[in-house]
Amino acid sequence: MAKKTATKKTASKKAAKTSSKASTARKGAAAKAKTTPAKSVKAPRKPAGARRPKGLVWQWSAVDTAAAIRSGAISAVETVEAQLERMRAVNPKLNAVVVDLSEEALAAARAADKQRARGGELGLLHGVPITIKENVDYESRPNFNGVPANKDLIAPSDSPVVRNLKKAGAIVIGLTNTPEFSFRGFTDNPLHGLTLNPWDPDITCGGSSGGAGSAVAAGIGTIAHGNDIGGSLRWPAHCNGVATIKPTQGRIPAFNGSAVAERPMLAHLMSAQGPLARHVADVRLALEAMSQRDPRDPWWVPAPLAGPKPKGPIKVALAKIPEDMDVDPSVAAALRQAADHLERSGYRVTEVDVPDINGVWQTWCDIITNETVVMQEAGMLKVTSEDFHKAWGGMKTKANVLDLKAWMQATAARNGHIRAWQLFFEDYPVVLAPTTVKPTPGPRDDAISAERVKEIFWGEIRFISAINVLGLPGAVVPVALHDGKPIGVQLIAGRYREDLALDAAAAIEKRAGVLTHRLWEQMD
Numbered sequence: 001m002a003k004k005t006a007t008k009k010t011a012s013k014k015a016a017k018t019s020s021k022a023s024t025a026r027k028g029a030a031a032k033a034k035t036t037p038a039k040s041v042k043a044p045r046k047p048a049g050a051r052r053p054k055g056l057v058w059q060w061s062a063v064d065t066a067a068a069i070r071s072g073a074i075s076a077v078e079t080v081e082a083q084l085e086r087m088r089a090v091n092p093k094l095n096a097v098v099v100d101l102s103e104e105a106l107a108a109a110r111a112a113d114k115q116r117a118r119g120g121e122l123g124l125l126h127g128v129p130i131t132i133k134e135n136v137d138y139e140s141r142p143n144f145n146g147v148p149a150n151k152d153l154i155a156p157s158d159s160p161v162v163r164n165l166k167k168a169g170a171i172v173i174g175l176t177n178t179p180e181f182s183f184r185g186f187t188d189n190p191l192h193g194l195t196l197n198p199w200d201p202d203i204t205c206g207g208s209s210g211g212a213g214s215a216v217a218a219g220i221g222t223i224a225h226g227n228d229i230g231g232s233l234r235w236p237a238h239c240n241g242v243a244t245i246k247p248t249q250g251r252i253p254a255f256n257g258s259a260v261a262e263r264p265m266l267a268h269l270m271s272a273q274g275p276l277a278r279h280v281a282d283v284r285l286a287l288e289a290m291s292q293r294d295p296r297d298p299w300w301v302p303a304p305l306a307g308p309k310p311k312g313p314i315k316v317a318l319a320k321i322p323e324d325m326d327v328d329p330s331v332a333a334a335l336r337q338a339a340d341h342l343e344r345s346g347y348r349v350t351e352v353d354v355p356d357i358n359g360v361w362q363t364w365c366d367i368i369t370n371e372t373v374v375m376q377e378a379g380m381l382k383v384t385s386e387d388f389h390k391a392w393g394g395m396k397t398k399a400n401v402l403d404l405k406a407w408m409q410a411t412a413a414r415n416g417h418i419r420a421w422q423l424f425f426e427d428y429p430v431v432l433a434p435t436t437v438k439p440t441p442g443p444r445d446d447a448i449s450a451e452r453v454k455e456i457f458w459g460e461i462r463f464i465s466a467i468n469v470l471g472l473p474g475a476v477v478p479v480a481l482h483d484g485k486p487i488g489v490q491l492i493a494g495r496y497r498e499d500l501a502l503d504a505a506a507a508i509e510k511r512a513g514v515l516t517h518r519l520w521e522q523m524d
Contacts, residue, residue, distance in 0.1 A: 003186065004053075010061055010207070012212050013384060016171055017084060019490055020358075020391070022513075028396045029394055030131065040357040041090055041312050041416050042461070043145065043210075043400050044101050049443050050068070050071035050073035050427065051068075051071070051129070052068060052074060052353060052363060052456070053065075053068055053073075055162045055163045056082070057074065057078065057079055057082035057083070057193070057219075058082050058083050058085070058086040058144075058219045058521065059210065059219060060222065060411075061222060061277075061278065061279045061281065061282050062128050062130075062223050062279070062282035062285055062286065063126065063279065063281050063282055063285055063480060064125060064186065064279075065127075065128050065129075065222050066127070066128050066285070067075050068127055069112075069116070069126055069127040069128070070122055071114075071128060072128075075098075075113050075115075075127075076109040076110075076113050076126070076127030076171065077109040077110055077113055077303060079127055079129060080105050080106055080108075080109040080126075080129050080171055080173065080399065081106070081109075081377070083129040083173055083220065083221060083222075084105065086142065086174060086218075086219050086220055087100075087173060087174065087215075087220045087221075087257065087260050089220045090198070090219065090220065090523065091174075092210065093196065093220075093413030094196050094198055094205075094215070094218055094520075095177060095193055095194065095195050095196065095211075096193060096195050096196075096205070096210075096211045096212075096214035096215035096220060097131060097173075097174035097175065097176055097177075097194065097211065097215055097219065097220060098174075098176065098177045098178060098191075098192040098211065099134060099141070099174055099175035100174055100327060101172055101174050101175070101248060102171055102173065102174075103519075104172070105129065105171050105172060105173045105174075108171045108172075109127060109171055111124060112127045114137050114170060115157070115224075120141075122169060122327060123167060123168035123169030123170075123289070124168045124169065124285060124288060125165065125168040125169045125170040125218065125223075125285070125286070125289050126157050126168075126268075126348075126353070127171060127263065128169065128170050128171065128222055128223065129170075129171050129172075129173045129221050129222060130171065130172055130173070130221045130222065130223040130224065130225065130286075130500050131173060131175065131211075131212060131215050131216070131220065131221040131223075131224045131225065131282065132162055132165075132172050132176070132225045132240060133175070133176050133177050133178055133182075133208075133209055133211065133212050133224075133225050133226050133227065134175040134176060134177065134178055134211070134354075135178045135182045135208070135223070135377045136147070136159040136161060136162060136227070136254075136273070136308065137155035137156070137157065137158060137159040137162065137226070137256045137257055137258050138155055138158060138159070138172075138175060138222075138257075139155050139156070139157050139158045139429075140155065140203035141154070141155055141164075141175075142258075143155050143256060143259075144152055144178070145178060145181055145182055145260045146178045146179050146180040146181060146182065146189035146191060146192070147180050147181060147189070147191065147383055147384065148190060148191045148383075148422060149383035150383075150513070151262070152273060152475060153259075154256040154258060155256070155258045156257045156258065157257055158213060158344045159255060159257075159291050159375050160223075160252075160253035160254060160255055160256065160294035160296060160297055160300075161225060161252055161253070161254065161273045162519040163227065163294065164252075164253075164289055164290050164291070164292045164294065165286075165289055165290060167289075167292070168292075169233040170223070170289065173220070173221055174213045174215075174220070174221070175399075176209070176211030176214075176224060176225075176226075177189070177192050177195045177202075177210065177211030177237070178191075178207070178208045178209065178210070178211060178269055179210070179388070179391075180205050180210050180380075180385065180388045181376075181380055181388075182207075182208035182227070182229075182232065183208065183388070183391070183392060183395075184207050184208060184267065184387075184388065184446055184455070184501045185204075185206060185207045185208070185215075185231065185232075185446060185456065185457070185461070186206070186207045186210065186234055186391070186443060186444060186446050186447075187204070187205055187206070187207040187208065187209075187231075188203050188387065188443070188447075189209025189238075189385070190385050194444070195210050195211045195212060195214050196214065196444060197239060197240060197440075197443070198217050198218040198240065198484060198519060198523060199213055199217070199240070199445070199484065199485055200239060200485055201443065202441075202442060202443070203234060203239065203440040203442065203443065203485060204239055204244045204307055204440060204441055204442060204443045204444075205238030205239055205240055205247040205443070206232075206237075206238065206240065206440075207232060207235065207236065208226075208227075208236075209224070209226025209228070209232045209233055209234040209236045209276065210228065210236050210239070212224035212225060212226040212236060212276050212432065213226070213236030213237055213238055213239060213240035213242060213285035214236075215275060216232060216242055216276050217240040217241055217278070217516050217519060218238075218523065219516075220518060221307070222277065222278075222282060222319070222456070223274040223275050223276070223277045223282055223286045223381065223462070224275065224277070225273070225274075225276075225290075226244070226274060226275070226276050227254075227271060227273045227274065228246040228270065228271065228272075228274060228468065229267065229270055229271040229272075229368070229468055230364070230368065230457075230464070230465040230468055231464035231465050231468070232271075232462055233246045233272075233274045233276060233463055233476075234243075234246055234435055234464050234474055234476040234488075235435065235436075235461060236442070237276055237435075237476040237478075237488055237489070238271060238359065238435040238436060238476055238478075238486070238488035239440050239486070240276075240486065241469040241476045241478045241486030241488070241515040242276050242277060242278050242422060242478065242516065242518055243276070243278070243279065243280045243282075243473070243474060243476060243478065243488075243505060244274060244275065244475065245274050245275065245283050245284075245287055245467075245475045245478050245498055245502060245510065246272050246274050246278070246473060246474045247274050247287065247291070247390045247473050247498055247507075248262055248272070248301075248303070248471055248472065248473045248495050248496045248497075248498065249269055249270065249271070249298045249299065249302075249471040250300055250301035250499065251270075251272065251291055251292065251303065251470075251473075251496065252273040252274065252287075252290045252292035252300075252384070253273075253274075253292075253296065253297035253300040254268075254297055255294070255296040255297050255474065256274050257296075264374075264375045265371075265373050266367045266411065267368065267371055267372070268370050268461035269299070269471060270364070270367075270368065270467075270468040270469055270470075270471065273290060274287070274290070275358055278500045278516045279290060279509070279514060280442075280477060280502055280505045280513055281506070282507045283475070283478045283505075283519045284501065284502050284506075287305070287498060287502075288305055289353065291305065301496070302506065303496040304337045304496075304497040305498070305499060306498075307420065307496070307497055307499060310321065310429045310500070312346065313346050313348045313432075314347050314348070314429055314430060314500075314504075315347075315348050315349075315350065315427065315429065316339070316342055316348065316349045316350070316428060316429075316430045316431070316432050316504065317350060317351075317352045317354060317424070317427075317428035317430070317431045317432065318335065318349050318350065318351040319351075319352075319353075319357070319431055319432065319433040319434075319436065319463065320351055320352060320353045320354070320391070321355045321437060322357065322358055322462070324459075325460075325462065326437065326459070327434075327435050327437040328437060328438050328439055330482035330483075331434055331436070331437050331438070331439075331440065331481075331487060332485060333482075334479070334480050334482070334487040334488075334489060335362055335432065335434060335489060337479055337512070337514075338432060338477075338479045338482055338508050339432060341479075341507060342432065342504060342507055342508075343508035343509075344511065346440075347430070347505075347507065348447055348505065349432065350428075351430070353379065354418065354431055354433070355417070355420040355421050355424050356417065357462065357463065357466055358419045358462075358471060359417065360461050360467075360469060361458070361465060361466035361469075362398075362400075363410055363413050363414055363417060363469050364435065364465055364466055364468055364469035365395075365398050365399045365457075365465070365521075366400050366402060366410050367407075367410050367411065367469060368468075368469075369395065369396050369399035369401065369403045369433040370407060371411075371448065374395070375376050377392075380392070380503075385509065386489055387391065387444070387446075387447040388447070389476065390447050390448075390449070390450065390453075391447060391453055393450045394446065394449065394450035394451070394453020394454055394457075395454075396451065396455050397450050397451070397453070397454045397455055398457070398458050406462040411486035414470075417469065417470060418470050418495075419469065421470055421472065421494075423492060425493065425497075426492035427502050428490055429494065430492070430493050430495060430500055430501065430504045431491070431492040431493075432489060432490070432491060433463040433490045433491075434463050434490065435463070435464055435476055435489065435490050436461045436464070436490050437459075438459075438460045438485075439482070440485055441456065441460075463490060464490065467492060468491075470495065470496065472492055472493065472495060473492070473493050473495075473496070473497060473498040473501050474490050474492045474493075474501065475486045475490070475491045475498070475501040475502055475504070476489070476490050476492070476508075477505035477508050477509050477512070478509075478512065478514075478515040479508060479512050479517065480512065481515060484522075486515050489508070491504045491505050491508075506524075
């Protein structure tokens with residue numbers, strides 16, 4: 001488990017409620033974040049007229065935090081100290097942050113304040129505290145990826161996503177937990193232990209970016225980095241009541257110099273780096289910072305962050321759910337509520353069948369499973385726990401065993417699925433779909449049995465994992481609480497149209513509110 005430090009009371013219910021009233025200032029800042037260019041901006045020399053956002057510092061959005069530091073309303077050191085105090089207060093119970101970078105963060109904050117005082121150029125996230133998932137390279141540190149045997153995989157340099165965030169001025173306060181090889185939808189491993197959901201310890205925080213989701217929901221960092229090959233951004237966002245975007249493959253560069261071999265082709269094409277945050281505007285801001293070019297990723301695409309706006313009103317397809325998926329009433333109600341929020345925001349929502357969601361999911365399962373069996377399975381099974389073996393065995397139960405010809409046919413089928421969805425987006429630029437059709441499961445449900453794993457991936461989160469094989473962007477935004485637990489929905493758009501997915505997510509958030517404000521009231 002992560003090393004515990006003395007806890008300190010840092011918030012009150014009254015302060016948490018005060019924070020939730022700062023909507024007017026946040027809306028203005030969010031609008032600015034939507035159009036902020038990636039280039040750095042000149043720091044004002046004097047803090048004249050600088051306004052400090054309401055509420056406790058750790059409760060501020062990334063947009064508000066960046067603006068406050070840039071204007072001189074607060075220093076980067078004060079901001080980081082407040083975030084570290086929050087981390088010390090809540091992380092011992094959650095085990096979300098497993099590497100404490102307090103000293104390094106404070107040094108970076110002091111440097112950030114000196115840079116601002118000199119009138120230097122400031123990045124989009126200058127002085128903003130964030131976390132990084134412990135499965136990408138962080139210079140001079142082991143890339144454990146949840147596996148004790150990886151102790152000698154020392155990162156020779158920062159991964160592209162870490163480098164881009166630092167170049168934007170973000171300050172990393174800690175590294176977050178992930179399951180072994182980031183291959184489970186539940187965050188637990190023999191190295192650091194189990195990460196808990198801040199809403200309820202009896203439900204999972206999700207995975208594999210479960211530490212990231214738990215941390216940012218609890219108020220540790222304004223933005224959390226994560227990644228997603230089968231739902232590892234969107235599933236934790238749903239479980240922890242926060243927002244995210246799984247970008248189009250190629251949007252954010254990726255590479256780990258510590259890796260002993262290159263990733264196989266389809267695993268790379270179906271994986272994406274991305275941000276989790278409490279506000280959709282923060283997700284958008286982080287996406288811009290993360291998306292800058294890095295020559296180490298040959299698949300990076302210099303696509304614009306915003307495309308032409310579809311002729312209004314924008315048509316949204318509410319995805320019909322396959323008959324074999326047993327939908328919980330709470331999920332059905334959340335989808336209807338999200339559709340109503342979109343309608344009231346000027347969208348036109350129609351329930352329709354999306355292109356072959358079952359076939360798309362099966363293609364994802366077959367490709368990723370067979371590629372892993374051939375390229376990675378033997379090595380992984382030698383150094384992983386019994387829980388990992390159970391979970392991985394369950395993932396394989398729904399996959400077809402492919403010979404070389406069948407493998408080629410599956411990869412060819414992927415092209416057809418992508419084409420069908422792209423044509424579908426010509427009529428419906430956005431798809432509203434569930435994240436899961438069931439209440440959030442327990443923290444170790446995938447270690448129960450192979451049948452339970454198959455039930456989760458096929459019967460419950462089918463709409464999440466299927467999207468990875470298509471390489472499409474998918475946002476998740478919280479909509480409601482049911483029995484005190486968050487429920488999110490997924491917004492899917494065409495390739496490199498993250499802007500459309502995030503616009504729809506923001507429209508829902510505007511009416512549903514930011515659910516973590518309620519979480520903080522019950523935590524404090």
